[in-house]
Amino acid sequence: xxxxxxxxxxxxxxxxxxxxxxxxxxxxxxxxxxxxxxxxxxxxxxxxxxxxxxxxxxxxxxxxxxxxxxxxxxxxxxxxxxxxxxxxxxxxxxxxxxxxxxxxxxxxxxxxxxxxxxxxxxxxxxxxxxxxxxxxxxxxxxxxxxxxxxxxxxxxxxxxxxxxxxxxxxxxxxxxxxxxxxxxxxxxxxxxxxxxxxxxxxxxxxxxxxxxxxxxxxxxxxxxxxxxxxxxxxxxxxxxxxxxxxxxxxxxxxxxxxxxxxxxxxxxxxxxxxxxxxxxxxxxxxxxxxxxxxxxxxxxxxxxxxxxxxxxxxxxxxxxxxxxxxxxxxxxxxxxxxxxxxxxxxxxxxxxxxxxxxxxxxxxxxxxxxxxxxxxxxxxxxxxxxxxxxx
Amino acid sequence: xxxxxxxxxxxxxxxxxxxxxxxxxxxxxxxxxxxxxxxxxxxxxxxxxxxxxxxxxxxxxxxxxxxxxxxxxxxxxxxxxxxxxxxxxxxxxxxxxxxxxxxxxxxxxxxxxxxxxxxxxxxxxxxxxxxxxxxxxxxxxxxxxxxxxxxxxxxxxxxxxxxxxxxxxxxxxxxxxxxxxxxxxxxxxxxxxxxxxxxxxxxxxxxxxxxxxxxxxxxxxxxxxxxxxxxxxxxxxxxxxxxxx
Numbered sequence: 071x072x073x074x075x076x077x078x079x080x081x082x083x084x085x086x087x088x089x090x091x092x093x094x095x096x097x098x099x100x101x102x103x104x105x106x107x108x109x110x111x112x113x114x115x116x117x118x119x120x121x122x123x124x125x126x127x128x129x130x131x132x133x134x135x136x137x138x139x140x141x142x143x144x145x146x147x148x149x150x151x152x153x154x155x156x157x158x159x160x161x162x163x164x165x166x167x168x169x170x171x172x173x174x175x176x177x178x179x180x181x182x183x184x185x186x187x188x189x190x191x192x193x194x195x196x197x198x199x200x201x202x203x204x205x206x207x208x209x210x211x212x213x214x215x216x217x218x219x220x221x222x223x224x225x226x227x228x229x230x231x232x233x234x235x236x237x238x239x240x241x242x243x244x245x246x247x248x249x250x251x252x253x254x255x256x257x258x259x260x261x262x263x264x265x266x267x268x269x270x271x272x273x274x275x276x277x278x279x280x281x282x283x284x285x286x287x288x289x290x291x292x293x294x295x296x297x298x299x300x301x302x303x304x305x306x307x308x309x310x311x312x313x314x315x316x317x318x319x320x321x322x323x324x325x326x327x328x329x330x331x332x333x334x335x336x337x338x339x340x341x342x343x344x345x346x347x348x349x350x351x352x353x354x355x356x357x358x359x360x361x362x363x364x365x366x367x368x369x370x371x372x373x374x375x376x377x378x379x380x381x382x383x384x385x386x387x388x389x390x391x392x393x394x395x396x397x398x399x400x401x402x403x404x405x406x407x408x409x410x411x412x413x414x415x416x417x418x419x420x421x422x423x424x425x426x427x428x429x430x431x432x433x434x435x436x437x438x439x440x441x442x443x444x445x446x447x448x449x450x451x452x453x454x455x456x457x458x459x460x461x
Numbered sequence: 462x463x464x465x466x467x468x469x470x471x472x473x474x475x476x477x478x479x480x481x482x483x484x485x486x487x488x489x490x491x492x493x494x495x496x497x498x499x500x501x502x503x504x505x506x507x508x509x510x511x512x513x514x515x516x517x518x519x520x521x522x523x524x525x526x527x528x529x530x531x532x533x534x535x536x537x538x539x540x541x542x543x544x545x546x547x548x549x550x551x552x553x554x555x556x557x558x559x560x561x562x563x564x565x566x567x568x569x570x571x572x573x574x575x576x577x578x579x580x581x582x583x584x585x586x587x588x589x590x591x592x593x594x595x596x597x598x599x600x601x602x603x604x605x606x607x608x609x610x611x612x613x614x615x616x617x618x619x620x621x622x623x624x625x626x627x628x629x630x631x632x633x634x635x636x637x638x639x640x641x642x643x644x645x646x647x648x649x650x651x652x653x654x655x656x657x658x659x660x661x662x663x664x665x666x667x668x669x670x671x672x673x674x675x676x677x678x679x680x681x682x683x684x685x686x687x688x689x690x691x692x693x694x695x696x697x698x699x700x701x702x703x704x705x706x
Contacts, residue, residue: 177676181570230674232648237617241643242674 073363077370081378084339088375091335095379095436098328100387102428105321107391107418108399109314114419115254116310116411117303122195123255125306126164127287130154130298135168135281140183143170144234147279153294154283162289164193165280167270171233173245173263175221183262184233186270193286196258200249201266209245209269214259218250225250231263236275243273255411310411329432332379333439336372340443343368351447352455365444372440376433394418483594486608489633490626491587493662496690498523502533503686507575508679516573525586527699538573542704550579553704560704575681576649576672580620582683588612591619602637606630621648632656632663647673660690 081088135146147167150158157163167186172179189201201210209231213223223229225247232242245263253259271277285292291300344351354364398415405412481489499522507514517534528545532538540555550563563579572579588594592612600607607627614622623641628634634656640649650673655666664685671680697703 174674174676177674177678179571179672179675230646232642232674235643238620239614239618239622239643240620240648242646242648243644 073367073370077367077374080343080367081371081374084343087339088378091332091339091375092378092382094328094335095332095375095432096382096386098325098332099379099383099428099432100391101328102325102432103383103420103424104387104391104394104418105324106424106428107395107420108416109318109321110421110424111416111418112412113311113314115413115417116314117307119254119411120257120307120310121287121303123253123258124194125284125303126193127285127289128300128302129285129306130163130283130292130295130300132281133297133299137168140170143168143183143281144238146281147236147274147276149278150280150283151294151296151298153292154298157285157289157292158283161192162286164188164191164284164286165267166282166284167267167274167276167279168281169233169270169274171231171263173221174230174232175223175227176229180221181261184231184270185262185264186267187264189266193284196253196264197249197251198264201264203248205246205248209243209265209273210248211245212249212251212264213247214251214253214256214262216256216259217262218247220260223247223250233273235273241273254413257411329435333435336375336436337439337443340368340372340440343371344443344446348450348455351450352452352457355450355452356456361447361450364447365441368444368447369437369441372444373433373437375440376436379432379436380429391418391420395420483596483610484589486596486610486628486633487589487592487594490628490635491589493632493634493664495587498691498694499688500692500694501685501688504682504684505573505575505577506682506684507573508681509574510677510679513679514574520582521694521698523694523699529698529703530582543579544699544701544704545579546699551701551704558705560701571672576670576675576678577681577683578620581649581670591615592624597625600627602627605636607636629656634663634665649673659688662690664688 130150132146132148134142136142147169149155150165154163158165165188169184171182171184173182174180187196187198187201189198191198196212198212201212203210208228211231213221218224221229228244228246230242231245232240235241245265251259258264267280271279283298351364354367355361395418398413398417400415401412499520501522502519503517505516505518507516515535516532516538518530518532521529526545526547528543530543532541542553544551544553551560552563553560570578572582591614593615595611595613597609597611600609607629610626610628612624612626621640622643623645625639625641626635627637629636634653635651636653638651638653639647640651642648650671652669652671653665653667654669656663657666658664666685668683668685669680670683672678
């Protein structure tokens, strides 16, 4: 207790030097929590949007299907096995038929991925019911707002769609935009047109076939799916996770710079203290304080920087963190065009694990940086120290 | 009824001007257009909305399964090579020094932004093998006698299940073709002109393809500068190793 009082007294006695160190450490604290919270918020949002609009409870893929390789699309279709068919009939699963096509909006040619989906489905949050609209023989088409911007298509616009059927013969017909959906999931928007699955099956001569089947949330793993491959939510999210992880090192470099600044300040103060307070160190040792307790005193002084920084973060940064958690951070640009699922206002998520791990990490770094210079005290002779000598 | 009888008589008179049956006409077209092998130097003029690009290439083609193309100009495309073996196509670009495989659906995509697909350019199967023909009428175009013939696919899997051809009775070559989708939608038109006698057969020196689904498309011209039929092309010409050389 005496050490604690002594350390606090010495720390406050150092004045501006202490507060500068505390401020920089608090800034590190704030930035680490804030940026990590942003990334966690991004992850949570991307996961939620992907599950909501695309993945639901996972999928069963045709064995040839690879969504990242359009070459596989023409071979990746077939009738789902009986157990999956059964789930489809119970409306616990949603078949999607994928094929390549070309569209001619305003007479320009554009390659697209054409996806057939059940209009009355409620498994993924897409406004597919709009595909039930009467279109006088035209193919009803649902597109996202990103795709609408890119193709300059508006609601009610008609355009030509050209595709290859299962026998590799060209076919073409006119489509009409029945709805433009606002979605944050670029994967259901950019380069994709949605049409009713029955229509797609007829157009492609692939009756009752699908490329993948999305399972409703909460449906247990199906048995007897033959060679159809089960993909769980984590697997379907891995690309998005990888993109966020690839972006994180930039933020981590900033943490390191901020922590290095704070650490250098603390390290420098400790060295200066030991040099300037050598007579005090000698006196403390002369009156019976052991070397290890003197080292502990100086380490505690340094370590208390972290504690004060934590208080400063709570007092000065806390209101900002709470404000952003409630109202979000407006994003300067639309990241969906860059292939990221990100809200227009990003809501950071500060988990208990994040707060505890950040506090422990900074406290550990600061303690180590305080302890290292203090080790020199252990080598001092009290008589030399009182004389002002450092051996 | 009287009108129909007169029309039938006119038709029979018109078709009766030659002794050729529909099959014979198709065979004659095949004899002109198709060969066991072809080595040709050609220019592809892609007419864009603002400007036109000319791409010069040399092609070696054997039947319908083997084709090798080397682009000669412009400098940006020079050195680009393509090899087609069956339904697979490999392209080599000297800029990236990489060989990329294209297959299936991609073979139906346009070549270098033109109105021609890889298949349009490289497909070389006789019409008699692929289509069932019916003679629709006989008409005069620019003072020349033509048959109008409707061709329907004999087998599934042809890019164009239906086509209509206007065939010059003297050259026994189509001067115009309309290529239709399965639904009957007109997808492309092709015009053939500049017929020249090469190795005893008539052959067009210019093909003009137009994607009819594109609005304001000015089409793509494929100009044959030089062509040699039935020459012996060694198998090594169609090896992937040659793409990088």
